[in-house]
Amino acid sequence: MRAFSRLLDRLTLTPQRNAKLRLLVDYFSATPDPDRGYALAALAGTLDIRLVKPALLRELVLERMDETLFRYSYDYVGDLAETISLVWEAPEEGEAYEPRLSEVIEELNGLGRSDVPAHVRALFDRLDTSGRYALIKLATGGLRIGVSARLTKQALALMGDVDVSEIETLWHGLEPPYESLFSWLEGRGDRPELSTPAIFHPVMLAHPATDNDLEKLDPADYLAEWKWDGIRVQLSADGAHRRLYSRSGDDISGSFPDILNAVDFEGVIDGELLIGGTARTNSPTLTFSDLQQRLNRKTVTQKHMTDYPAFIRAYDLLFLKDCDVREEPLEDRRERLSEVIETAARERFDLSPLVKFDSWEQLDSLRKDPHDPVIEGVMMKRRDSAYQAGRVKGPWFKWKREPHIIDAVMMYAQRGHGKRSSYYSDFTFGVWTGEPGAEALVPVGKAYFGFTDAELEILDRFVRNNTVDRFGPVRAVRAEPQSGFVLEVAFEGIARSKRHKSGVAMRFPRISRLRQDKLPMEADRLETLNAMIDDRG
Incomplete structure (x- = not known):
């Protein structure tokens, strides 16, 4: 468990994609089965801890903390796991519990519904701050550390010196803790037999x-x-x-x-x-x-x-x-x-x-x-x-269709006004620029309408769970090639502008769709926007 919590901490603080890959390869290579398989499942979003939900975690922390104080703390921190792990009283020095990751997961999934609250409460009392944080992230499935399922597969491909398409072809036919997969990647076993022939092929x-x-x-x-x-x-x-x-x-x-x-x-x-x-x-x-x-x-x-x-x-x-x-x-x-x-x-x-x-x-x-x-x-x-x-x-x-729709990546968010004062509803978005392998996002516009109230809930939740920095009232959110939020932005016109870093200015931009089916790396490039201006003559 300690090795996994350290991995989460280091991944959170490591923005570079190649550095994240190195951390993942090192962890998978050094960690024994079945711990690394459960970690892989958690990182890739295939781990299911059925009976531990955010509502239960809130109930447990409110047994020991004033509700208003917790709400203020949660609003300030912006992440449920981080908030609970910090406010829960730490164990006495020398009494911290260091179980194996597989032990924690298998015990939780073996419990009946009525036994879960007491077991989780006891785990919180015995784990240190990093351990509690890792446990909550595991249980809720919301790691949000800038590591996508695709990135974990690429790490596996590097570890086993195989093409990532082979990992993707096998992936949906395997189940946690993926022991046969690791055995094959390390040259100790044959290529895994799939549990279902109806598999995914890279598109x-x-x-x-x-x-x-x-x-x-x-x-x-x-x-x-x-x-x-x-x-x-x-x-x-x-x-x-x-x-x-x-x-x-x-x-x-x-x-x-x-x-x-x-x-x-x-x-x-x-x-x-x-x-x-x-x-x-x-x-x-x-x-x-x-x-x-x-x-x-x-x-x-x-x-x-x-x-x-x-x-x-x-x-x-x-x-x-x-x-x-x-x-x-x-x-x-x-x-x-x-x-x-x-x-x-x-x-x-x-x-x-x-x-x-x-x-x-x-x-x-x-x-x-x-x-x-x-x-x-x-x-x-x-x-x-x-x-x-x-x-x-x-x-x-x-x-x-020309020229009024692009896919952009959310970069910054700010609270709205009036009835939206409690929501992050004003969004700055950007597109990619730079040479392959050294791409960076550059802001190209702001939008604060075009979405429904239900979509606003999704956007607000993403901002709170993916804040990486704060600048006064503005939050910077995670925006990396493999991890972030893609917005389809509609606008009435576009022109060159010396006032904006990107060199372009949009007329009446609005969020026309939430593209949760796309990775940030699939968003448009600044060259696309410049081409729109050039095509207009």
């Missing part, structure tokens, strides 16, 4: 299209599709094993049983998750705000599925049964995909239609005036492109 990503790109490309070499305003998903089906994954590999199957129950084919499909009716049923596609009614729900009722029916607009095929078709040309994969979708449930699956065009000018005209408000641009894909993991320059491009 292929597109580059933003620029005028320079288009000048070098022949339209005849590319197919075009509409870029739909949903979320990227991957459906994996192998017999009775069916899973739905987000673009980052998170298992979201539980939120969409209506889709999984309709699967009657085997293979792996890449597509867009949308709400409404498929083109095959001649029903309208609903907006992203409707999709948000279904996202991140642990329990989905029949009413949710009736009011917000989900479907997949498929645009690529990775596997057909057990046949890997990723190396086949896109046109061949689409032909196979068309045959799969033709016999699939018509209310749950349709095929992303191709956009006919003869020139980039013609496609540009279609892009600027799409026939459906749920379209946010076009995708261009080489006809002969293989399906390759990651963002490979050349095969795929995305060309969003």
Whole structure:
């Protein structure tokens, strides 16, 4: 437990990505099983301590502390685990308890509901401040230390000298404490056998299209599709094993049983998750705000599925049964995909239609005036492109509707006024600039409206749980390539400005969507904003 709490402390205080990777590799290499496996699960978000919730922790601390004083302390500190670990009376010198991480987790998960409060109370009394902090972070699953699941997988790849795609391919077929995975990475055992064949495969990503790109490309070499305003998903089906994954590999199957129950084919499909009716049923596609009614729900009722029916607009095929078709040309994969979708449930699956065009000018005209408000641009894909993991320059491009929407990263937050005085509701956001490997965020605007009250709760909670510095009334929040909060920002216009560090100024910026499905590294770059100005002439 002490080694894990030290790891958390050091990760919290280490901003550099490569330094975090080194800390993780060193910890995984030096820590025995099953402790390191449980630590991995905690860092990657797959650890489940079922009966220890934030409400219970608040109840325990309020047994020993005035509620108003605790509320003030929590508001000042901004993190529940840090607050409780600091205000709880420390054990006498020499009486601190140093259990193994695995011991703590297995004991907690072996308790009945009525036994949990007393056990946690006793642990708090015996652990030191760092141990209490680590325990609370483990129990609540909210580490927020700038380490994403992707970063932990990259650390494992470094440890075992394998490609990170191998880790991602295995990941969803394994369970904590991952002893077979570590055995393989250390050369002591065979590659793990998966508990489910319905696994996630790293997705292929597109580059933003620029005028320079288009000048070098022949339209005849590319197919075009509409870029739909949903979320990227991957459906994996192998017999009775069916899973739905987000673009980052998170298992979201539980939120969409209506889709999984309709699967009657085997293979792996890449597509867009949308709400409404498929083109095959001649029903309208609903907006992203409707999709948000279904996202991140642990329990989905029949009413949710009736009011917000989900479907997949498929645009690529990775596997057909057990046949890997990723190396086949896109046109061949689409032909196979068309045959799969033709016999699939018509209310749950349709095929992303191709956009006919003869020139980039013609496609540009279609892009600027799409026939459906749920379209946010076009995708261009080489006809002969293989399906390759990651963002490979050349095969795929995305060309969003000009020029009023970008993805930015929240950098700073400040409390609002009036009824929002208790919330962090004024946000400064930035985009990336700099050379690859040395990217940095630069602020490009501020926004304080465009979100709902429910979304404000999410934003406020993120600020309080991810504050890394304070400047008077302003809080700086965690904003790193792998850890932070991505905001979709809409604005009416953009111009050059000498008053702003970024050199650009937005007109009427507003937060149009919370992009919790994206990593900060996927946000836009300053060059994109400058190109918007240049394109306007």
